[in-house]
Amino acid sequence: MEKFFDFELTARLLNLDLVHNALLAAGVLGLVAGVLGPLIVMRRMSFAVHGTAELAFTGAAAAMLVGGSVAYGALGGAVVAALLLGLLGGRESDRDSVIGVILSFGLGLGVLLLFLNPGRTSNKLGILVGQIVAIEPTDLTALVIAAVFVLVVLALIYRPLLFASVDPAVAVARGVPVRVLAPVFAVLVGIATALGVQIVGALLVVALMVTPAAAAARITASPWRATVLAVVFAEVAALGGIVLSLAPGAPVSFFVTAISFTIYLLCRLVAYLRDRGRRSAPDDPTRSGGVLSAA
Numbered sequence: 001m002e003k004f005f006d007f008e009l010t011a012r013l014l015n016l017d018l019v020h021n022a023l024l025a026a027g028v029l030g031l032v033a034g035v036l037g038p039l040i041v042m043r044r045m046s047f048a049v050h051g052t053a054e055l056a057f058t059g060a061a062a063a064m065l066v067g068g069s070v071a072y073g074a075l076g077g078a079v080v081a082a083l084l085l086g087l088l089g090g091r092e093s094d095r096d097s098v099i100g101v102i103l104s105f106g107l108g109l110g111v112l113l114l115f116l117n118p119g120r121t122s123n124k125l126g127i128l129v130g131q132i133v134a135i136e137p138t139d140l141t142a143l144v145i146a147a148v149f150v151l152v153v154l155a156l157i158y159r160p161l162l163f164a165s166v167d168p169a170v171a172v173a174r175g176v177p178v179r180v181l182a183p184v185f186a187v188l189v190g191i192a193t194a195l196g197v198q199i200v201g202a203l204l205v206v207a208l209m210v211t212p213a214a215a216a217a218r219i220t221a222s223p224w225r226a227t228v229l230a231v232v233f234a235e236v237a238a239l240g241g242i243v244l245s246l247a248p249g250a251p252v253s254f255f256v257t258a259i260s261f262t263i264y265l266l267c268r269l270v271a272y273l274r275d276r277g278r279r280s281a282p283d284d285p286t287r288s289g290g291v292l293s294a295a
Helices: 007-013 017-042 046-066 070-088 092-116 121-129 137-166 168-173 178-195 211-219 223-246 252-280
Strands: none
Touching: 007 223, 017 046, 017 137, 017 178, 017 211, 017 223, 046 070, 046 092, 046 178, 070 092, 070 137, 070 178, 137 168, 137 178, 168 178, 211 223, 211 252, 223 252
């Protein structure tokens, strides 16, 4: 246990440039994941995020095999996954099966590419579970550029996208280009998912893309408040996970997922206590009545 709580070693490691790079990358990823997360939850795309992560893993493995940048490889794989999901999963009835097909194919191909790679086992494992030492300054630059692109595009389409996410039938009737927005948002999610591969790993990147937003949704129905809370939760999980992983040298993904899950359980507890208090309180006609109206 002392190895996990060696504050002196953690303080020394926090002075290293590679840790600074990892913390900056985690901060950027937390922001992007927190902003996209509530929309992912509203659009029920959690499974799609997992499928996209598998092809991000495949792209990263391919890049590693040919000696290229893991960050760019993951980005290319995630964008391909997003496009495939958008083209093949247009009908809601087909979406889950299409995601399952893409997920299994991507994971299988990625495993083959890792098998063909004669490189170090630790580098291969890092693609799956995250490895902060793999984040180079050039990767950090690419991550920031990609994050800015995602946030700018999302800002341009946010209002119609939110409308289409809350009530797609009415959005179509009002002339919102739902069929255009869906693949655009899928590409944004794919880019954001690729950003998390080196930090959290392809297998557990969903912990940052979905769990903070799911936690926020338990305590507020306001999209704006949910977004703010999701960003805060994602930042705490990403940055806290890196700091806690330094002394033991354990994979970052465990600590990120543990923090995210703890936050989710706490939010469920808060929601339960709030709802129980409302049920036990006498009716008050002056109350506005619920989270939706409070938002």
